[in-house]
Amino acid sequence: MSTPFLEVRDLTVSVARGDERFVAVDHISFSVSAGDAFGIVGESGSGKSLTLRAIMALLPGSARLEGGTILLDGEELAATGHGARAERRGRVAMVFQDPLSALNPVRKIGEQVAEVPRHVLGRSRRESHERAIELLGLVGIPDPARRAESYPHQLSGGMRQRVAIAMALGAEPALLLCDEPTTALDVTVQAQVLDLIDKLRVELGLAVLFVSHDLGVVRELCRDVAVMYTGRLVEKGPTAELLQRPHHPYTLGLLHAVVDLDDPVGVLRPIGGALPDPLHLPSGCSFHPRCPLATEECSQSVPPLVPLASSDSLRDGTRESACFHSDLVEAP
Amino acid sequence: MTEIVAEEFPIETSSALSVDSLTVTFPLGPRRRLTAIEDVSLDLARGDSLGIVGESGCGKTTLARCIVGLQRPDRGTIRIDGDVVGAKRNAQERRAVQLVFQDPYSSLNPRMTIGAMLVQLLATHDLARGPDAEERSRELLALVGLPADALTRHPGAFSGGQRQRIAIARALAVEPRLIVADEPVSALDVSIQATILELFADLRDRLGISLVMISHNLAAVRHVCDRVAVMYLGKVVEVGDTQEVFADPRHPYTRSLLNAVPQVKRPPPAHRLRLVGEPPSPLSRPTGCSFHPRCPRAEAICSVEEPALLSVEGLTMRKAACHFRNDDPLAIITVPPEALDG
Numbered sequence: 001m002s003t004p005f006l007e008v009r010d011l012t013v014s015v016a017r018g019d020e021r022f023v024a025v026d027h028i029s030f031s032v033s034a035g036d037a038f039g040i041v042g043e044s045g046s047g048k049s050l051t052l053r054a055i056m057a058l059l060p061g062s063a064r065l066e067g068g069t070i071l072l073d074g075e076e077l078a079a080t081g082h083g084a085r086a087e088r089r090g091r092v093a094m095v096f097q098d099p100l101s102a103l104n105p106v107r108k109i110g111e112q113v114a115e116v117p118r119h120v121l122g123r124s125r126r127e128s129h130e131r132a133i134e135l136l137g138l139v140g141i142p143d144p145a146r147r148a149e150s151y152p153h154q155l156s157g158g159m160r161q162r163v164a165i166a167m168a169l170g171a172e173p174a175l176l177l178c179d180e181p182t183t184a185l186d187v188t189v190q191a192q193v194l195d196l197i198d199k200l201r202v203e204l205g206l207a208v209l210f211v212s213h214d215l216g217v218v219r220e221l222c223r224d225v226a227v228m229y230t231g232r233l234v235e236k237g238p239t240a241e242l243l244q245r246p247h248h249p250y251t252l253g254l255l256h257a258v259v260d261l262d263d264p265v266g267v268l269r270p271i272g273g274a275l276p277d278p279l280h281l282p283s284g285c286s287f288h289p290r291c292p293l294a295t296e297e298c299s300q301s302v303p304p305l306v307p308l309a310s311s312d313s314l315r316d317g318t319r320e321s322a323c324f325h326s327d328l329v330e331a332p
Numbered sequence: 333m334t335e336i337v338a339e340e341f342p343i344e345t346s347s348a349l350s351v352d353s354l355t356v357t358f359p360l361g362p363r364r365r366l367t368a369i370e371d372v373s374l375d376l377a378r379g380d381s382l383g384i385v386g387e388s389g390c391g392k393t394t395l396a397r398c399i400v401g402l403q404r405p406d407r408g409t410i411r412i413d414g415d416v417v418g419a420k421r422n423a424q425e426r427r428a429v430q431l432v433f434q435d436p437y438s439s440l441n442p443r444m445t446i447g448a449m450l451v452q453l454l455a456t457h458d459l460a461r462g463p464d465a466e467e468r469s470r471e472l473l474a475l476v477g478l479p480a481d482a483l484t485r486h487p488g489a490f491s492g493g494q495r496q497r498i499a500i501a502r503a504l505a506v507e508p509r510l511i512v513a514d515e516p517v518s519a520l521d522v523s524i525q526a527t528i529l530e531l532f533a534d535l536r537d538r539l540g541i542s543l544v545m546i547s548h549n550l551a552a553v554r555h556v557c558d559r560v561a562v563m564y565l566g567k568v569v570e571v572g573d574t575q576e577v578f579a580d581p582r583h584p585y586t587r588s589l590l591n592a593v594p595q596v597k598r599p600p601p602a603h604r605l606r607l608v609g610e611p612p613s614p615l616s617r618p619t620g621c622s623f624h625p626r627c628p629r630a631e632a633i634c635s636v637e638e639p640a641l642l643s644v645e646g647l648t649m650r651k652a653a654c655h656f657r658n659d660d661p662l663a664i665i666t667v668p669p670e671a672l673d674g
Contacts, residue, residue, distance in 0.1 A: 043521040043522055043523060044521055156610045157388075157610075158610050159610070186387035186388055186548065186610070186611070187387065187548065187550075187589060187592045187593055188387065188588060188589060188592045188606075188607045188610075189387075189610050190592065190594075191592040191594075191604070191606060191607075192606065192607075194594075195606065213521070213522055214522075214594065215522075215596040216593070216594030216595055216596045217594050219594060219595070219596060219599075219600065220594045220600050240599060243596060243597065244597075253523060254522060254523060255596065255597065256526075257522060257523045257524075257525070257526045258522055258525075258526075258551075258596050259525075259526065259529070259551040259552060259554070259555055260551055260595050260596055260597050260598065261550060261551050261554065261578065261590060261593055261595065262595070262598065263551070263555075263597070265554060265555055265575065266533070266555070268526040268527075268529055268530045268533070268555060269526065270523060270524065270525075270526035270527040270530065271523040274491040274493065274494070274524070275491070275521065275523075332597065
């Protein structure tokens with residue numbers, strides 16, 4: 001296994017709501033190697049997007065980094081402050097859910113894609129323009145020289161997301177952060193954009209960190225995955241194995257709750273209860289009030305994310321679970 | 333343009349809903365109009381559920397708005413329980429069809445308690461007043477799986493899934509003959525979606541409610557709906573029994589749509605059918621079959637002659653708008669290399 005390109009250790013982020021603060025990302029650790037795709041799945045409020053923003057040094061005003069280290073290629077990055085963005089420039093780029101919010105509506109897309117080569121890499125105007133066309137071609141925009149003259153509103157949703165990806169690639173980053181980049185797209189277009197990200201990962205050797213609520217999307221793209229619930233990683237491991245044989249009751253619950261196209265009809269097994277209010281997280285394991293396996297221990301202390309005792313870990317990835325009863329989780 | 337005569341659907345008196353040759357256009361300027369749906373005919377038997385699937389811009393929401401009377405069609409008729417209803421409806425006709433919206437956060441009045449909302453609604457429609465209305469409200473909440481103490485609380489006290497239950501209770505309050513749900517689970521978290529789908533399936537079985545569910549979520553439709561209609565660029569391209577359509581799609585668009593859905597519990601298939609491009613704008617509709625520029629199966633005829641929605645040989649109740657609907661369905665899977673994106 002290659003050395004990790006991105007390493008996140010004990011990342012902790014708090015968020016203010018009114019006069020109160022709560023921990024939205026709670027001591028999470030993971031790593032992504034060059035040429036690899038790592039997925040984080042979770043429902044709304046799980047802290048998955050904040051994790052990405054913390055790595056990008058783009059936390060919103062209400063959020064505060066409380067601790068943890070972010071290593072890029074073995075070197076620690078400043079978490080906040082003036083230097084933080086500069087350190088990331090040209091190395092880390094991000095693609096958002098809504099490509100329209102990433103694009104300037106009154107400027108031609110070619111100019112926008114040329115901005116990074118021109119102002120960050122200091123290329124000449126002509127070189128930057130040529131590079132923009134090259135990038136638009138790389139992300140699969142047909143007839144890129146002509147399309148460079150279009151405005152964002154003249155493009156479809158899928159094409160806009162391709163342009164946003166081209167912009168992200170402008171400074172040849174080694175790490176691409178993706179925040180639900182296909183959620184706003186139609187399913188046939190989503191498939192195309194997933195193919196594109198996968199192609200870029202392989203061809204450019206990008207490390208990809210992909211955040212989504214959609215287990216199916218993550219399964220298509222990511223070799224490894226972490227499942228996040230109320231700010232904590234509850235399970236981690238190679239995607240296919242983890243989804244086939246989950247070792248956390250929440251992962252199992254999610255698998256039961258999602259409906260696949262070829263599932264038997266009429267069998268729906270939603271997770272009981274609702275997502276807890278982050279200001280009043282249940283004690284111990286925050287999933288325990290919804291968990292069929294919960295015992296007294298679960299309400300008293302937080303189970304750590306540890307390698308599975310049985311360690312049926314295959315290949316090079318280890319399986320980890322944050323559950324006192326991980327060996328009791330039945331196969332779906 | 334060739335004249336298209338869609339095969340007539342039999343208008344049965346027992347139909348909960350029957351849509352006949354519905355066309356809706358929107359003005360775009362002095363001389364331009366956008367055709368949102370064109371010549372759509374559908375039929376839903378009483379107590380049945382129909383899923384309408386397709387990607388954005390296919391016209392599924394416009395169709396839903398016509399059915400509930402929020403949009404006046406240019407042409408065509410809508411019958412509810414055999415009676416023709418226009419866009420202007422009286423109280424009785426409005427009661428007959430109820431809409432459940434996508435976003436339960438914006439569809440409930442935040443300043444009204446759930447009880448006050450239901451009681452007011454029952455009084456407006458002269459269904460119940462006073463203690464009777466309160467009793468009925470409790471029954472409605474029980475029907476959608478909410479405790480009676482929810483009556484005294486405001487929408488803000490409820491989660492997304494619970495709010496959607498409240499919205500469904502509100503729709504049921506006026507004893508409609510048909511419920512139209514427009515993307516009822518897509519604003520909800522994954523772990524909650526199944527609870528709402530289960531509720532719809534349960535109401536369908538228990539109350540015999542007729543249901544139209546608009547969704548881009550094919551798996552959700554498969555779990556709730558007996559029949560499914562697939563729309564592309566304002567037209568129905570395939571319709572039939574949900575299980576059969578999903579198991580043996582006869583329109584290449586249906587097949588590629590099904591193929592594009594990422595599966596959670598199965599490994600991704602080794603060979604993917606990837607569509608090139610995106611649905612074209614309804615303003616520049618391709619000639620012939622509007623799917624032909626993206627279709628892996630397209631031949632010369634497809635760009636010239638538009639296929640009508642016709643029965644498929646050997647499959648009862650199935651119709652598809654494809655020149656090759658009677659061919660070996662496996663032939664569709666053979667993808668020319670240029671159709672593989674990326």
